[in-house]
Amino acid sequence: NVDTDMIIPKQYLKTIKRTGLGKGLFSEQRYKDDGSENPDFVLNKPSYRKAKILVAGDNFGCGSSREHAPWALGDFGIRCIISTSFGDIFYNNCFKNGILPIRVSHEELDKLFDDADRGSNATLTVDLEKQEIRGPDGGTIKFEIDPFRKHCMLNGLDDIGLTMEKGKSIDVFEAKEKAERPWL
Numbered sequence: 001n002v003d004t005d006m007i008i009p010k011q012y013l014k015t016i017k018r019t020g021l022g023k024g025l026f027s028e029q030r031y032k033d034d035g036s037e038n039p040d041f042v043l044n045k046p047s048y049r050k051a052k053i054l055v056a057g058d059n060f061g062c063g064s065s066r067e068h069a070p071w072a073l074g075d076f077g078i079r080c081i082i083s084t085s086f087g088d089i090f091y092n093n094c095f096k097n098g099i100l101p102i103r104v105s106h107e108e109l110d111k112l113f114d115d116a117d118r119g120s121n122a123t124l125t126v127d128l129e130k131q132e133i134r135g136p137d138g139g140t141i142k143f144e145i146d147p148f149r150k151h152c153m154l155n156g157l158d159d160i161g162l163t164m165e166k167g168k169s170i171d172v173f174e175a176k177e178k179a180e181r182p183w184l
Helices: 068-076 086-095 105-116 148-154 159-167 168-180
Strands: 053-055 060-062 082-085 100-103 125-127 132-134 140-142
Touching: 060 082, 068 086, 068 159, 082 105, 082 125, 086 100, 086 148, 105 140, 159 168
Parallel strands: 053 082, 082 100
Antiparallel strands: 125 132, 132 140
């Protein structure tokens, strides 16, 4: 269980900006008490320092519903999280913030952890269009994703972007409303 308090501790929640939170990502594990990096923490190791894909255990993102958690992951550079399960609110917040959460089976996750143990030779590739994860040995793992969410991710659409796609229809509606009810 990696809860959102572990992903981004409370002291980093004083901002509503989506930037600058990467430094607080997993800060209680990434840094020692004196502020120096913990060399044993996985994201501090040279092979994983620039990771874009995070392979995580069960129930990732459980706990409180802080949207700062996906903001911190995104600001750090994480674009995809692979786990067997996610906290529901965190899962939805990932999509809203351009991070792809992928659910896999325990067996598939074990295989990905084995691949990750190879260090810098453990390159994983996620192909959203084909809905597959390719491992360093060429093996693939298929994953499911809601077609609407896939469309949004492939086209870089958030809630505002989806609304803007309907811009012409909105303009037509507003013009009609103004003509029919000029007092509004």
